[in-house]
Amino acid sequence: MANxxxxxxxxxxEVRERDKRCVYCGVEFTSAKVSKKTTASWEHIINDAKIIxxxxxxxxxxxxxxxxxxxxLSVWLQTPYxxxxxxxxxxxxxxxxxxxxxxx
Numbered sequence: 001m002a003n004x005x006x007x008x009x010x011x012x013x014e015v016r017e018r019d020k021r022c023v024y025c026g027v028e029f030t031s032a033k034v035s036k037k038t039t040a041s042w043e044h045i046i047n048d049a050k051i052i053x054x055x056x057x058x059x060x061x062x063x064x065x066x067x068x069x070x071x072x073l074s075v076w077l078q079t080p081y082x083x084x085x086x087x088x089x090x091x092x093x094x095x096x097x098x099x100x101x102x103x104x
Contacts, residue, residue, distance in 0.1 A: 007042065007052055019059035023093035024068075025085050027061050037063040045073060045099045058095050073099055 007015075021028050022038075029040040043060040044051065047070050060068075067081040073096070077088060089100050 006049075007057055011052065011054060011057060014054060015057050015059060018095070019093065021093075022061040022064055023058040023096050024060050024064040024082075024087050026091070026093075027063075029059070029061065037061060041065045043068070045096065047072070055095070055098065058093070 019040075022040075023043065027038050030038040032039045038061045040059045041062045043058045043065055045056050045058055048056075064081075064087075067079070068076045071079070076082065077092075077100075082088065089097065092100075
């Protein structure tokens, strides 16, 4: 996965070490050959490409990323996509729980 998001190498390394699974649904990442849906993709937790911090950059699966799109986190968590998959503020990764606490 090429980094087209201006994420510095040190931050990319840190995030890849932290996020071994989707920060939303918890699926283990696969190569695109196995399933495009479960391939890791860069996620801006707050949909602002200018905010390139360890608190805002995460790795999620392409399925969750496509579903979330430009929606605000709190809005997306209430969608049928999340409800059907059991994705909620209690089940997401710590980095997302932190964003929820900060009401992002």
